[in-house]
Amino acid sequence: MRDFYPEEMASQNHIINTMRKTAESFGYVEYSASVLEPAELYRAKSGEEIVNEQTYTFTDRGNRDVTLRPEMTPTLARMIAKKKKELAFPIRWYSIPNLFRYERPQKGRLREHWQLNVDIFGVEDISAETEIIEVASSIMRNFGVTDDNFEIRINDRFLVDDTLKEMRLDEDQAYKMKKLLDKKNKVDNFQEEADNIAGKEFVYSPAPSKQINDVIEALSARGISNVVFDPYLMRGFDYYTGVVFEVFDKSPENNRSLFGGGRYDRLLEIFGEEKIPAMGFGMGDVTMRDVLETYNLIPEYTSTTNLYICTIDQDSAIESEKIANTLRQNGVNVIVDKSSKKVGAQIEYAYKKSIPFIICVGKDEIDSGKYKLKNLKTGEENVVSIDQIPLAIK
Numbered sequence: 001m002r003d004f005y006p007e008e009m010a011s012q013n014h015i016i017n018t019m020r021k022t023a024e025s026f027g028y029v030e031y032s033a034s035v036l037e038p039a040e041l042y043r044a045k046s047g048e049e050i051v052n053e054q055t056y057t058f059t060d061r062g063n064r065d066v067t068l069r070p071e072m073t074p075t076l077a078r079m080i081a082k083k084k085k086e087l088a089f090p091i092r093w094y095s096i097p098n099l100f101r102y103e104r105p106q107k108g109r110l111r112e113h114w115q116l117n118v119d120i121f122g123v124e125d126i127s128a129e130t131e132i133i134e135v136a137s138s139i140m141r142n143f144g145v146t147d148d149n150f151e152i153r154i155n156d157r158f159l160v161d162d163t164l165k166e167m168r169l170d171e172d173q174a175y176k177m178k179k180l181l182d183k184k185n186k187v188d189n190f191q192e193e194a195d196n197i198a199g200k201e202f203v204y205s206p207a208p209s210k211q212i213n214d215v216i217e218a219l220s221a222r223g224i225s226n227v228v229f230d231p232y233l234m235r236g237f238d239y240y241t242g243v244v245f246e247v248f249d250k251s252p253e254n255n256r257s258l259f260g261g262g263r264y265d266r267l268l269e270i271f272g273e274e275k276i277p278a279m280g281f282g283m284g285d286v287t288m289r290d291v292l293e294t295y296n297l298i299p300e301y302t303s304t305t306n307l308y309i310c311t312i313d314q315d316s317a318i319e320s321e322k323i324a325n326t327l328r329q330n331g332v333n334v335i336v337d338k339s340s341k342k343v344g345a346q347i348e349y350a351y352k353k354s355i356p357f358i359i360c361v362g363k364d365e366i367d368s369g370k371y372k373l374k375n376l377k378t379g380e381e382n383v384v385s386i387d388q389i390p391l392a393i394k
Contacts, residue, residue: 001112007301012114014299015143015285015292016096019116022139023094026131028118031093033075035100039065041074054101068100072117073239073264073280080121081271089122089276108256108287118261119280126211128279129243130218132261136247136281137224143288144297147226150258154216154245155233157262159209163231173197182234206231215243239264245281254294259283301354306393308350309336310343312362320361323386330390351376357393 004012020030042051051057056068069075072095080087095117105111118135120128133152140150160181164174176197181204184190194202208216208229216227235244246260261281268276292298307327309320317338324334335355337346343360350358359371373392374381384392 002110006303010301010304011289011292011298012285015288016114018142019096019139019283020094022142023116023118023135025138026092026135028092028094028135031076031079031095032097033072033079033095035069035098036066037069037075037078039067041078042067042070054103056100056102069097070099070101071282072097072099072115073119073267073282076117076119076280077264077267077278078271080276081268081273084268084273084276091121092119093121094118108290110286114285116283116285117280118283119278121276121278123279124277126215126218126243128277129215129245129263130222132279132281133215133219133227133245134222134224136245136259136261136283137219137226139283140247143292145291145295147224149250149295150226151248151250152219152224152227152245153230153233153248154212154227154243155230156209156212156243157234157240158242159206159212160231160234163204163206167198167202169198173199177202178234181232182236184232204231211243235260235262239267241265243279249291249294251294254290256287258287258291302356303354304333305335305353305355306333306357307335307389308346308353308355308358309334310346310350310358310360311337312343312360312365314340316361316363316366319366323361326386327389332390332393347376359389 039051039055039057042055051067055070058066060066076093076095080091096114097117098112098114100112101109102111103109116139118132120132133154137152141147160178161174164177169177177194180187180190180193180197187193191202194204212229216229219225219227233244233246235246240262242263242265244260244262247258249256249258259282261279263277263279265277266275267278268274289298309324311317311320317336320336324336327334337349339346341349346360347358356376358374358376359365361371365371369385370383371386371389372381373384373389382392
């Protein structure tokens, strides 16, 4: 699990805020839900392997089998099913929940993470795929990652199913083969395992479907040209039904899948509802932090405090508090020093805390109503009155 010290919290907020602003720029609105769900929700929707091996699942005091959510899509489907008749479609929703996976912590994967989820319900044609992938691409760009540094890989689960049927694989063989295809780059003896599952030599080289070509063409028309067909791309969840995609970092230092999603038109059927076309993706904060570090894109830390008031003597402390309250009412975040330290030590403290501005308050300043506002980063000083400070800082 994770702790965030102030500097880390600032970069975390940058990641979350960039995700939020991008999703909202496309008209998506935020929702949320409980961190606990019935374990059965994930057994039926995410796959038995994920529940048994990768979740925090336990029996609560009411003898209920519950799980700390490992993903958000089943929760979203449950919420849509519950109020389906009251909602106006298409629905564009997003959330940024914290999720929990019981797995070995490693680069890009921790047991607790936050994840942007962007989903559209009620659109059958490829405009849903095009929009969702465009949102994903826009987030990367808004983080400052250029198109030549990441690649969007795309596949079609229908194409995979049809290809395996043409090879005369039965349902069990096809399921095992899809799981193996999903792990192709992590398996040393892929061909041998594939041949064993198929019971014969496995030759797999499907051409992109019309659906894939149409999506790639539509994205190209929107200025997104870093999209490639990958017939081995599967995505791990069992509920995907059509187009799936993943965003890959091309840097040799962080060459890996970052995030992805796909179409899941039949997920609502498990709640006894008619299917609703749906498309979405999830983007984790851990992998995005790795990307930002790789390309040196994490903003320099700056305190959320705008101004530090240095008190020259104890007699000026009361007036300093009055000044601080006036400034807070005008949108300035202020700390008043109460340490009785020397002025130099107070200034040094403000500098170490990355507070951008400081004024020192003593009898002369109070009598004149004029204060030296110093920018601690540049060293620039300006003499201002209290009512000028908010504008000077902004």
